[in-house]
Amino acid sequence: MDGSDRMWISAIPSLDPDTREVILDLDHTSDDPAEQMACMLLNRGHEGEAGVFYLLPEDLSARYERRGDRLSVSLLARRDVLARDLTSRPAALRAHLDRLPRDPGGEGLVILVRREAVTDFVPPERDGFQQPVALIDHNIEHGEGPVALAELVSLFESGEAGVAVVAAPGPPPA
Numbered sequence: 397m398d399g400s401d402r403m404w405i406s407a408i409p410s411l412d413p414d415t416r417e418v419i420l421d422l423d424h425t426s427d428d429p430a431e432q433m434a435c436m437l438l439n440r441g442h443e444g445e446a447g448v449f450y451l452l453p454e455d456l457s458a459r460y461e462r463r464g465d466r467l468s469v470s471l472l473a474r475r476d477v478l479a480r481d482l483t484s485r486p487a488a489l490r491a492h493l494d495r496l497p498r499d500p501g502g503e504g505l506v507i508l509v510r511r512e513a514v515t516d517f518v519p520p521e522r523d524g525f526q527q528p529v530a531l532i533d534h535n536i537e538h539g540e541g542p543v544a545l546a547e548l549v550s551l552f553e554s555g556e557a558g559v560a561v562v563a564a565p566g567p568p569p570a
Contacts, residue, residue, distance in 0.1 A: 401542040403511040405470060410553050411445075411541050418460075418469055418519055420511055421548055422533040427490035432480055434471050435488045438533055438560050451562050453533060456508075458529040458564040459501070460519055462536070467519075468512035469529055471562065474503045501566070519564070526564040 402421040407413050424435045440455040451457075454474055461468045475493070482490045499505035502558040532548045534557035543551075551557035 397562055400513040402434070403513045404509045405467075405513070405515055405517040406545055408532075408549055408552065408559065410530075410549075411530075411559070416517065417530045418467075418509045418517075418527065419532060419545065419548075420469060420471070421543060422509070422531050424436065424533060427477075429489050429518070430496060430508045433473065433493075433496075434531075435533055436481060437477075438472055438558070439553045444561070451560055453565050456562055457547045458471060459566050460526060462518075465514050465554045467515050467517060468510060470499070470507050470509070470565075471509040471529075471531075472499050473508055475504050477507050478506065480529070498538075523541050526566065528564055529562045531560045531562055535561065 403418055404419045404430055406419060407416055408419065420440070422431060422435055424432075426432060426435075434456065437456045438449065440451060455477055457472050459470045459472060461470070475496075475498075478493055479490075482493060493506075496506040496508065499507050521527070532542070534548065534551050536543055548557060552559055
C-alpha cells in the first residue's frame, strides 16, 4: 500500500475553505507501531487557532519529495525524543524504535510514516517555508479499513478528531 488512500490534497472547510492542504490520516488505534509513535507525539502539540495544534519541528516534522507524478510526504521525528517519550510505553513499542528507518537527510531523525499519491500539486511556500502538512488524528474500530476524507472532516467538525499542523522545513520538492 502506498498510503494514497490516507493522503489527500484538499481543503478542510471549517479551517479555510479556499486553501488546499496536504492532509494525512493518522489512526490512534492503528496496529502499526510507527503510526502509534506519530500519534503519541501529537500530545506535544501547542494549540494555535481554536482546535488546531502546532508541533515543534524538533518533535515531529514533515518532508515532501516528488518522483515523477508522485508526491510523497514523510513524517519525521528525532530518535532521542521518541526514546524519551517511549520509556513509559509497552516494551514491544519501545523495541520497534530500533527498526524505524533512519532519515538520510537528517542527523538523528527517523521516518515514522510515509505516504504518497499521484498528483501534480506542488505545496506552495509561505513566508519562505514550505506549506505545512495537516494531520487529522482519530480513532476507528479495527477492521473498518481506511476512512474517507469527508468522514474525517466530519469527525473533526463534530469534535471526534483532531487536526495538527506539522512544519515541513526542508526545500520544496523538485
